[in-house]
Amino acid sequence: MTVGVRHDDLRRRNRAMVIAAVRGGGQPSRTEIAAATGLSNSTISTISADLITEGVLTVVPAIENGILKRGRPQVALGLHPRAANVIAVTLSLNSLSAAIIDYSGKVIVHEFRRPSTLTMSADELLNALAELVQSVILRMGQDLAPLLRMTLAIQGITDSSKRALLWSPITPHSNIDFADFFETRFRVPVTVENDCNMIAVALRARSPERYGKNLITVMLSDGIGMGLIQRGELFTGSRSSGGEFGHMIHIPDGAQCRCGRRGCVEAYAGNYAILRHARGECETAQPAADIDHLTMTEMANAARNGEGLERDAFKRAGEALGFALGSLFALFDPAPVAFVGLGTSAFDLIEPSIRNAIARTAGGQHNAEFDFAIQADEAPLIREGGAYQALTYLDQTVFAASPPLQVLDLA
Amino acid sequence: MTVGVRHDDLRRRNRAMVIAAVRGGGQPSRTEIAAATGLSNSTISTISADLITEGVLTVVPAIENGILKRGRPQVALGLHPRAANVIAVTLSLNSLSAAIIDYSGKVIVHEFRRPSTLTMSADELLNALAELVQSVILRMGQDLAPLLRMTLAIQGITDSSKRALLWSPITPHSNIDFADFFETRFRVPVTVENDCNMIAVALRARSPERYGKNLITVMLSDGIGMGLIQRGELFTGSRSSGGEFGHMIHIPDGAQCRCGRRGCVEAYAGNYAILRHARGECETAQPAADIDHLTMTEMANAARNGEGLERDAFKRAGEALGFALGSLFALFDPAPVAFVGLGTSAFDLIEPSIRNAIARTAGGQHNAEFDFAIQADEAPLIREGGAYQALTYLDQTVFAASPPLQVLDLA
DNA sequence: ACCCTTTTTTTCGAGCTTCGAAAAAATGAA
DNA sequence: TTCATTTTTTCGAAGCTCGAAAAAAAGGGT
Incomplete structure (x- = not known):
C-alpha cells in the first residue's frame, strides 16, 4: 500500500518537479516551468523564490539572445553549481x-x-x-x-x-x-x-526526446551488458541489478560461457567467444581471459578481407545478439538500441546478422528498420x-x- | 514530464487510497484505514463520510465477532454493492x-x-x-x-x-x-x-502477500501465454499487450511455430508441438489446429506409462519453458510462477524438465526451489x-x- | 522623451485540504 | 451506575495552490 499524500508532501513533490524542470535543461524561465509542470505561475514564483533563497537554483544572467521580443524579458533559471x-x-x-x-x-x-x-x-x-x-x-x-x-x-x-x-x-x-x-x-x-x-541514464538525459521512454543499451566487450529504460524508468531487477541480457540462453546446452553455464548470449557474442570461433576452437573450450583490443581489431580486419572463420564468428555473434533482442522485443516491444563499448568497432560486421536474426523473431515482425545507435567510448x-x-x-x-x-x- | 500535483489532486489521491484500502478486503474500520494509508484519523473520517454519502462505501453491520474488546467498537466499512x-x-x-x-x-x-x-x-x-x-x-x-x-x-x-x-x-x-x-x-x-x-491480476488480488510484488502467469494450451506483474504493477508492452513469452526464441531456426516463424517456445511447448513430436512428425510439419483435450490426456497417459516419444515430447516442452523462464529470470530476477490452463493436467510430466532447464540458466542459479503454482481452470x-x-x-x-x-x- | 503595448513575474486574498487536540460516542468492566 | 478504554467526530490552525490583479520590464511608435 502506497502511503497517503500528506499536505507537506505536496510542496515536496512540486519542488521536485521544479528542480527537475530546471535540470531538464534549457535554463527555463518561470513561465516555461509553469507550462512544463502544469502548475500555476504563482506557485512556480513562490517555489522558485524559495529555491533561490536556499541556494538551490540561481538566476542566469541574460545571454545575448538575438531574439528580442516585446514585453518583460524572461528570467532564465539554472541549477546553482x-x-x-x-x-x-x-x-x-x-x-x-x-x-x-x-x-x-x-x-x-x-x-x-x-x-x-x-x-x-x-x-x-x-x-x-x-x-x-x-x-x-x-x-x-x-x-x-x-x-x-x-x-x-x-x-x-x-x-x-x-x-x-x-x-x-x-x-x-x-x-x-x-x-x-x-x-x-x-x-x-x-x-x-x-x-x-x-x-542508459546518461543517454536518456542527453536525448530525452529519443530515449526518454524506452531504451536498451547493449555493451559489447568481453561480456555483454545491458541497461534498460522502460516507460521512462530505469529497469532493475527486484533482487539485483537485473538485466543480465548476456546470460539469456541463446542455444540450450550450447557454447561454454565464462559464467560456467552453457549457451548464453555472451558465449557467442563476447570477445572471447568471437576469438574462440575464429580460431576454430571447440565451442566448449575454456574462454580466454582479457583479450586486448588489438587482437579484436586484427580479427575484425581479417573478417572484412576474407570469407574465413573470422567472418563467420562475427556473424554468429550478431545472430546471438539478434535472437536475444528479438526475444526481448517479444516481451517489452521494440525499443531503440544503443550499442556501446569497444566491441562496436566491429559493428559493421555484426549489424547485418543482428538485423537478420531480429527479423526472424516475433519482436522483429513489425519493424522493418530498428533504431540502432553506436557509441564506442563508453567511459x-x-x-x-x-x-x-x-x-x-x-x-x-x-x-x-x-x-x-x-x-x-x-x- | 509528470504533471504537477495540484491541490484538488490531493483529495482525489487520498480518496483513491481509502477506496483501495477497502477493496483490499477485510472490511477495515476507519482506524485501520488510517493505519494502512498513513493519513490521519480526521482525514479518513472526513473522506469516508463523503464516500458513504455518495454511496461508494457503506457501513457493514457488525458481524458476530467473538472478540469483544473494551471501548467503542470499530465500524467496518465495505464497498457499496x-x-x-x-x-x-x-x-x-x-x-x-x-x-x-x-x-x-x-x-x-x-x-x-x-x-x-x-x-x-x-x-x-x-x-x-x-x-x-x-x-x-x-x-x-x-x-x-x-x-x-x-x-x-x-x-x-x-x-x-x-x-x-x-x-x-x-x-x-x-x-x-x-x-x-x-x-x-x-x-x-x-x-x-x-x-x-x-x-495475473486475479491471482495478485487473491494473494497479495504472495503475488503482490512479482508474479508470472504462464498459460499452457495450444499457445503459451504469459502475464507479468513486476513491482506490483501489471507489465504490458509499450506498443501492445506485450509479454509474448510464447514467441521468445527457444531454438533459433528450430521447430515450425503456428505464428509462421521458427523456434518459438510455443513450437515446443504448445499442445500442437507436443502432439507433433509424440507422433514422430517432422518438427517443420504444419501445426495441427484445435487439438481436443482428450487427445492431450491420452498422450499424457501414454507418456506416464512408457518411455516412448510421448514422454520425450513432454520433456522437450518442459525444457523450452524452463530455458525461456531462465532467460526471463536473468532479466527480471526470479519470481513466483503460476501455471494455468488445461495443459497443467500434464504438469507432472513437464515440471522436472522445467526445473532442470531453469537450473542450467543464469536466472536459475541462486534458487534451488522455485515457487510454482498450478491452476487448471483458468476461466x-x-x-x-x-x-x-x-x-x-x-x-x-x-x-x-x-x-x-x-x-x-x-x- | 513619452506613452502604449506586450509579456513576465509578483502579490494578495480565497478556497481547499490535512492535521492535532479535544470532545463525543459507544461499549466492557467493576 | 460509574469508570476505563477505544473509536470516531468536531473544530480551529496552518499550509498549499490558484486566479485575478498589480507590478515590473522591456520594445514600438510618435
Missing part, C-alpha cells in the same frame, strides 16, 4: 576513475588510474579506489560546496539495495560491500550502480550517468524537502 | 462468457455460449458477443446500479490503447476494434485485455481479473474524483 558536489567513480577492467561534479553537472576534477584489477585482492582494490577518491577530494580543495553523494558505477552485478558488488568480471572477488567501505571512509552516502544502467557516458544518478537523487530528496525554518539571528 | 456494476466478458477458443459483477465484486449474472469461434466471421463473432452481453444485461433487469464499465479478456494480442484485438488464435480475423463496437452498442467504456494478464480467474480491472479503474477514476457539489433542492 555551488549547491552541492557529487563524486562519480567508475570501475572497469584495469581502469579506475573518479570525478567530482558540481550541482549543475559540470566536471570539476577528474583522475584515473590503470591498475591490474584482476590480480588485486579485494582490499587492494578498495584501497586503490580510496586513494583515488582521496586525491580528487584534495584537488577539489576548499570548494565551498558540500560533497553530498557518491556513485560507483561498476561492470558487474550489484545487489538490489545498490550497496554491494555481487559479481564482476573485473575482479575474482565477490560480495564486496563498497558502499559500507566508502561511507565509513568518506562520510558520504554511496550507491553502487551497474555501468550499463548508467550509460564518459558511465561517468555522466553516475553523476546524473547522484544529482537527481539529491534533487528528489535533499533539495525537494523544504528546509526547516531558519531562526533569525537578531543579536 | 450498488455503487456500480461492471461487465466482464471473456473470449477464448470456442467459448464466450459474460458476467455482471457488482461494485463489491460479487457476480450477479453469468452466462456463456460455445460457438465455433474459428469458423465465424468477425461480424458473426461481434454479434454473438453482443447477443450474450444483451442477454446478461436483460437478466440483470432493473438493478438500480448503473453499468459503468466493461472489460473483454481475450486470448491474444491487444493494442496498447487496449481497444482492439490485433491477433488471436481463436479467430482468423485480426485488428477487430472491440472497444469501438461495444461502446457504440452499449454506451459503456470498454477495454480489451489479454487473458493471461487478467489471470474463473480470467473473469475475476477482468472484473477486478474494471472495478479498480472505477475506484481510481470515477469514484476517487470528488463529485460536483449537489445543489440542494429546497422546493
